[in-house]
Amino acid sequence: HFQTAPFDKNMPVLLALLGVWYGNFWGANSHAILPYDHYLRNITKHLQQLDMESNGKSVLQDGTPVKIDTGPVIWGGVGCNGQHAYHQLLHQGTQLIPADFIVPVVSFNPVADHHQWLYANCLSQSQALMQGKTREEAEAELRSKGLNEADIAKLAPHKVIPGNRPSNTLVVERISPRRLGALVAMYEHKVFVQSVIWGINAFDQWGVELGKELGKGVYQRLVGTLEDSAEDGSTQGLINYFRGRHRG
CATH class of the missing domain: 1.10.1390 (Phosphoglucose isomerase, C-terminal domain)
Known part of the structure; x- marks a missing residue:
C-alpha cells in the first residue's frame, strides 16, 4: 500500500501530512492516541516510543539546525478511561490537540451489548470534537431542563464546546495479529514520511x-x-x- 497507493489514498502519507499541517501550521505540540479496545491498551506506549524517539530531533541530516518544530508529544490511552480524565482538555482546553481514535468492529469478548456501547462512545467522542456545542444549543438544552434565565446565562458559557478539533477515526475489523501488524506498520511509515519532510534522520537516538x-x-x-x-x-x-x- 505504502509503495503503490497514490498520495491522496496513501494512509501513512496522509497521516504524516496531517501531522505536519497541524504541528507546523496550527501549532499543535502533541498528538493523542485513543484506542477503544482493551487489547490495544499498550499501543499508545509503543507509538510514543516509535514517534518521539524517531522524530525527536533538532538537527537536519546535513548537521544544520532544524528551523521548524519536529516530532510532537505522543500520549493517550484506552478511550473509555480517558473520557473521565483528559478528554475534557481535548474538548474545551486552550490547546489544539489532534487525536487518533482506533476501534474494532468485532470484539473478542461479546458480552451483551457492551461492544456496541464502546463503539458508540468512540464515535460520539470524535463527533463531539468535530461538532462541538454552540452557546445557543447550550442555552436551549438548559431551558428544556427547566432552568430559569438567570441560571442559564450563568451556566451556558461553561457548556459551550468549540468543536472543529481535528481527529482521525481508524476502524479495523478486529484486533488480529495481521491487523495489529498493519496498524503498527502504518504508523511506522507515517513517522518515516514526516522525517523525510523535515529532513531529519529517524533512525538514530543519540539523545x-x-x-x-x-x-x-x-x-x-x-x-x-x-x-x-x-x-x-x-x-x-x-x-x-x-x-x-x-x-x-
Missing part, C-alpha cells in the same frame, strides 16, 4: 545515549567507587541526599 553515559558516573558516586564531585552542583546535591539517607 538517549548521553543520559546512559552520565548514569555510569552517577551510579559510581552513589555507591562510593568514584569520589570526585558530579559535573554540576544540583546533581551532586541529589547524590549526597541519597547517600545520606539510603538504607540497604
